[in-house]
Amino acid sequence: MRRFAYGLLLTTAVRSSLGTEVSRPRGVSPEHAKFYKAADVFTCISNPSINLSPSQINDDYCDCPDGSDEPGTSACSYLSDLSPSYASDLSSDNDSRSIALPGYYCKNKGHQPGYVPFLSVNDGVCDYELCCDGSDEWAQVGGLKCENRCKEIGKEWRKNDEQRKKALNAAGKKRKELTAEAGRLRKQVEDRIQTLDTEIQGSVLKVKSLEAALAEAEKQERGKVVRSTGKGSKVGTLVQLAKDRIEELRESLLAVREGRDNAVARVTELEGILSTFKTEYNPNFNDEGVKRAVRSWEDYAARDKSALMNDAQDRDLDEISKPDSETGIIKWSEWEDGEESDVDLLYNIEEYLPEAVRGWVDQKLRDLRILMIENGIIAPSKDAGAESKTLTEARDALKAAQDGQTNLQNELSGHKDDLAKDYGTDDVFRALKGQCISKDAGEYNYELCWLDKTTQKSRKGGSHTGMGNFARIDSVTVDDAVPANGKGLGSGVRVALRYENGQHCWNGPNRSTLVVLACAERDEIWKITEEEKCVYRMEVGTPAVCDVQNNNQGNAGGGKDEL
Numbered sequence: 001m002r003r004f005a006y007g008l009l010l011t012t013a014v015r016s017s018l019g020t021e022v023s024r025p026r027g028v029s030p031e032h033a034k035f036y037k038a039a040d041v042f043t044c045i046s047n048p049s050i051n052l053s054p055s056q057i058n059d060d061y062c063d064c065p066d067g068s069d070e071p072g073t074s075a076c077s078y079l080s081d082l083s084p085s086y087a088s089d090l091s092s093d094n095d096s097r098s099i100a101l102p103g104y105y106c107k108n109k110g111h112q113p114g115y116v117p118f119l120s121v122n123d124g125v126c127d128y129e130l131c132c133d134g135s136d137e138w139a140q141v142g143g144l145k146c147e148n149r150c151k152e153i154g155k156e157w158r159k160n161d162e163q164r165k166k167a168l169n170a171a172g173k174k175r176k177e178l179t180a181e182a183g184r185l186r187k188q189v190e191d192r193i194q195t196l197d198t199e200i201q202g203s204v205l206k207v208k209s210l211e212a213a214l215a216e217a218e219k220q221e222r223g224k225v226v227r228s229t230g231k232g233s234k235v236g237t238l239v240q241l242a243k244d245r246i247e248e249l250r251e252s253l254l255a256v257r258e259g260r261d262n263a264v265a266r267v268t269e270l271e272g273i274l275s276t277f278k279t280e281y282n283p284n285f286n287d288e289g290v291k292r293a294v295r296s297w298e299d300y301a302a303r304d305k306s307a308l309m310n311d312a313q314d315r316d317l318d319e320i321s322k323p324d325s326e327t328g329i330i331k332w333s334e335w336e337d338g339e340e341s342d343v344d345l346l347y348n349i350e351e352y353l354p355e356a357v358r359g360w361v362d363q364k365l366r367d368l369r370i371l372m373i374e375n376g377i378i379a380p381s382k383d384a385g386a387e388s389k390t391l392t393e394a395r396d397a398l399k400a401a402q403d404g405q406t407n408l409q410n411e412l413s414g415h416k417d418d419l420a421k422d423y424g425t426d427d428v429f430r431a432l433k434g435q436c437i438s439k440d441a442g443e444y445n446y447e448l449c450w451l452d453k454t455t456q457k458s459r460k461g462g463s464h465t466g467m468g469n470f471a472r473i474d475s476v477t478v479d480d481a482v483p484a485n486g487k488g489l490g491s492g493v494r495v496a497l498r499y500e501n502g503q504h505c506w507n508g509p510n511r512s513t514l515v516v517l518a519c520a521e522r523d524e525i526w527k528i529t530e531e532e533k534c535v536y537r538m539e540v541g542t543p544a545v546c547d548v549q550n551n552n553q554g555n556a557g558g559g560k561d562e563l
Contacts, residue, residue: 025057026138027072027121029105029113035068044068045100066100067118072138077118106131111154128153156484164486171521174543181431182423189415196412203405210398217394219370221387247323254321275301422473423451424495428544429473432523437540439525446528448538454499454513467536468499468513476516487526487541489518495545505534513538519546 044064067076103115126146134146432450454467482488502511520541527539
């Protein structure tokens with residue numbers, strides 16, 4: 001019944017306009033008007049082998065396999081590439097059955113023109129978001145009449161659009177600031193690399209010099225003539241042992257004497273306390289314990305006691321305790337040099353030479369010894385104790401220089417790796433690296449750290465849950481509506497950051513986050529969703545992608561106003 005009413009209404013409208021030049025059919029956009037110009041015949045847009053009468057346009061019956069004969073009704077809304085063929089289909093096997101038009105065209109005078117899905121035409125619902133003039137409900141099904149609200153909606157849209165443009169201009173300025181900061185940071189890294197190259201070259205030369213110095217010090221150490229304490233110097237060894245033993249006894253005597261002095265001081269103090277107690281206690285106080293203590297003290301005081309301290313003995317102890325170097329009683333140096341070894345003879349030879357010749361002879365003897373050691377003629381000197389201070393300092397200086405060179409090379413490698421990383425167009429994310437933004441959503445707080453990590457934390461307390469570590473910069477295609485506040489992704493290609501290998505999800509994968517970015521005046525997390533188990537998606541606004549987004553911007557909502 002509804003189909004018959006539509007057909008009757010459409011047929012009447014077409015007949016009333018015969019013989020005159022009519023405007024484009026209902027639901028046809030200016031872009032597709034060229035297909036409907038002929039007054040005597042209509043050819044299906046995607047199926048040129050099918051010709052129809054103009055009266056069959058918008059007659060609420062789908063004659064064309066591509067639905068192009070019904071631009072103003074929902075008769076062909078069921079069509080798709082999967083639509084089956086039917087007996088009355090006059091098309092060939094190659095003809096398209098996918099719908100040719102993007103939708104029902106709304107002029108929306110005073111606002112942006114747009115398309116409504118064919119399924120929404122005359123469905124009894126006023127789709128003001130897409131068709132503010134209400135023309136999609138032209139049949140007034142059930143008495144519904146959709147008024148034209150384009151004036152009010154267009155005014156509000158232009159107001160919001162003006163605010164969006166101002167915000168985008170401000171975001172563009174901020175992006176330039178970010179780009180300038182990123183360039184400055186990159187220049188710092190490049191300058192540091194040049195400085196490190198120079199420092200490393202100097203460090204290499206320094207290490208080579210110190211290696212040569214250490215080799216020479218080791219050579220001199222190997223050829224050093226050491227006074228032997230082995231065979232041929234038994235008296236010297238015995239003298240050294242005696243000297244050490246006497247010094248040990250002297251130190252023990254000093255310790256015992258100090259202990260005695262402390263004990264004498266304590267006894268004297270205790271005697272004074274007891275003497276005072278005997279003098280001041282009350283003899284009339286009937287306490288047997290006190291009386292016994294007083295009698296014991298009287299007996300102790302009446303006994304003959306030898307003097308605790310003897311000045312003569314102390315003087316003797318003072319003399320005994322003096323080091324031998326002060327008393328001069330034993331001249332150890334005379335006994336230590338009591339025997340000469342063959343090595344001592346080498347030293348003594350130099351004593352008979354003039355001062356000017358002595359150094360030259362000493363060096364020649366050392367060189368001869370080193371030569372004989374290197375050729376296996378004589379064995380090198382065995383370690384006679386700790387190595388020389390010169391050798392220790394040479395080895396320490398070389399190690400410090402090698403450690404410094406390693407640190408410089410590691411730093412240089414890190415900076416070169418940093419320059420090779422992808423920081424996005426114009427290196428813009430270099431200026432944001434390490435900075436973090438957060439948003440409360442439900443019972444959780446979500447945090448995004450640029451090029452670092454994403455985390456989730458319960459607002460009731462507890463530890464952070466890693467939602468992913470930064471992996472790479474990517475791009476995704478989106479097709480979302482932008483709300484009135486402008487906090488939406490819109491349509492087109494958008495820059496995306498992928499964060500992977502987060503904390504393991506129980507009975508699931510490691511957590512990961514896809515961060516999709518859109519142009520905005522400031523860094524802000526707009527929306528967080530969990531698309532599947534432990535796989536998250538963040539929609540984030542930032543001025544860092546404004547130029548990139550403008551270059552990849554789609555044409556959604558970009559038509560001209562039909563004022």
